[in-house]
Amino acid sequence: xxxxEKYSKILEALKSNKPVLSDKEKLTDEIMRRIHGIxxxxxxxxxxxxxxxxxxxxxxxxxxMAAAAVLFIGIFITQQVIITNRINNLEKQLIRTxxxxxxxxxxxGIMHKVLLNMVARDRIKEDSITISTSDxxxxxxxxLELQDNYEILKQTxxxxxYIQDMIRRSLEDNTNPDxxxxxx
Amino acid sequence: xxxxxxxRSCINRDEAAFRTLxxxxxDFAFSVAFRIMNDEEESNDIVxxxxxxxxxxxxxxxxxxxxxxxxxxxxxxKCYDALRKRKRMQLVHPDANNxxxxxxxxxSNPERKIDNKEIGKMIxxxxxKLSTKQKIVFIMSELEGxxxxxxxxxxxxxxxxxKSNLNHARRKIGEMIKKYI
Numbered sequence: 001x002x003x004x005e006k007y008s009k010i011l012e013a014l015k016s017n018k019p020v021l022s023d024k025e026k027l028t029d030e031i032m033r034r035i036h037g038i039x040x041x042x043x044x045x046x047x048x049x050x051x052x053x054x055x056x057x058x059x060x061x062x063x064x065m066a067a068a069a070v071l072f073i074g075i076f077i078t079q080q081v082i083i084t085n086r087i088n089n090l091e092k093q094l095i096r097t098x099x100x101x102x103x104x105x106x107x108x109g110i111m112h113k114v115l116l117n118m119v120a121r122d123r124i125k126e127d128s129i130t131i132s133t134s135d136x137x138x139x140x141x142x143x144l145e146l147q148d149n150y151e152i153l154k155q156t157x158x159x160x161x162y163i164q165d166m167i168r169r170s171l172e173d174n175t176n177p178d179x180x181x182x183x184x
Numbered sequence: 185x186x187x188x189x190x191x192r193s194c195i196n197r198d199e200a201a202f203r204t205l206x207x208x209x210x211d212f213a214f215s216v217a218f219r220i221m222n223d224e225e226e227s228n229d230i231v232x233x234x235x236x237x238x239x240x241x242x243x244x245x246x247x248x249x250x251x252x253x254x255x256x257x258x259x260x261x262k263c264y265d266a267l268r269k270r271k272r273m274q275l276v277h278p279d280a281n282n283x284x285x286x287x288x289x290x291x292s293n294p295e296r297k298i299d300n301k302e303i304g305k306m307i308x309x310x311x312x313k314l315s316t317k318q319k320i321v322f323i324m325s326e327l328e329g330x331x332x333x334x335x336x337x338x339x340x341x342x343x344x345x346x347k348s349n350l351n352h353a354r355r356k357i358g359e360m361i362k363k364y365i
Contacts, residue, residue: 006361007354014306014327017298019218019227021211027228028206031235032199038236 094133187251194242206235212252213259219323220263222304230262237262256330256338260320267316309364313356321346322353 021027055061154164187208193201213234217227237258245254298306311319320339324330325346332343341349 003358003362006365007358010306010310010361010365011326013298014219014303015329017303018211018215019300019303021214021231022224022300024207024210027210027214027231028203031206031232032203034232034236035199035202035239038240 188247191242191245191247191251194239195245202239205238209252209255210235213255216256216259216323216328217263218300218304219307219327220260220320221266222308224300224304226266230259230266233262234258253334253338256324256334260324260338263320264316267319310357310360311353312360314353315349317341318349318353318356321349322357325350 056065187205190201190205190208194205210231213231214227217230217234218224221227221230234255238255245251307323311322314322317339321335321341324335324338325332330338332346335341335346336343339346
């Protein structure tokens with residue numbers, strides 16, 4: 001017999017002799033038993049689920065819980081909107097205060113005006129520092145106090161005309177935005 | 185009862201119908217599993233697992249298609265997994281065995297029935313050098329007599345790959361026959 005014949009013979013032998021299942025009944029019973037086990041487990045899980053969460057099956061409970069959830073979400077959104085509005089109002093209030101002071105142009109002297117301009121300009125810069133109204137007031141008061149003291153000093157002791165002239169020119173120069181330093 | 189009705193009853197979780205389905209297909213399932221695994225115990229386990237999968241997934245079965253092909257696919261997938269696990273185990277080399285295959289295929293006794301143990305030995309020897317894919321393609325094509333279309337549907341392989349695997353399998357089996365038989 002050559003190889004091809006042997007191959008054909010072996011194939012023929014294997015085809016005509018199918019493997020035989022020795023205990024069909026036992027296999028079937030075993031499969032059914034395992035399926036019952038799976039079914040029982042599934043039933044147990046279902047029962048446990050029903051015991052723990054069965055109350056959710058009542059339609060009125062489900063409806064009430066849905067309504068409560070919607071209510072909570074509504075309250076949350078309203079709260080967020082109110083807080084955002086309040087923050088926006090506070091910011092606007094601060095800007096309005098600064099603008100009011102700036103537009104009013106009180107007779108407070110050149111330094112006061114420069115200071116207000118600086119504050120108003122800083123607002124629109126990306127790296128600006130926001131200053132509260134109270135701090136600004138304190139700063140202006142300090143400046144006014146300083147100016148009063150200067151006037152008293154000037155009246156008491158007097159200043160040489162050329163020094164007064166130099167100070168006045170320096171103050172006037174400070175209104176020019178190109179010059180950042182006082183030239184005393 | 186025909187297979188279609190049985191399957192519809194199984195979809196409706198009829199256990200008696202499922203028992204009938206097992207009775208009808210267990211021989212076929214065992215034959216396929218045994219030819220791939222060559223071990224009775226492992227084949228029994230695979231058949232059990234396969235029918236449990238059938239019970240669990242029967243709802244997704246397309247009743248327009250052939251049930252036997254679906255069952256084939258489940259069994260082949262189970263066998264793939266089992267063979268992958270078995271790869272790690274020590275295999276007995278063909279040189280270490282006395283095969284006695286010439287006696288099984290002798291013309292002097294053509295009526296001689298070959299038992300599971302001998303079938304297992306023969307397939308194990310012939311397919312010793314085959315990869316898992318080649319072995320499955322060889323068994324489905326040469327022993328189960330399935331067409332390439334059916335094999336493609338069951339395994340998901342392209343027909344060209346099936347042909348190539350089958351050619352490789354035949355060549356390697358020829359080498360084994362030359363050496364050992």
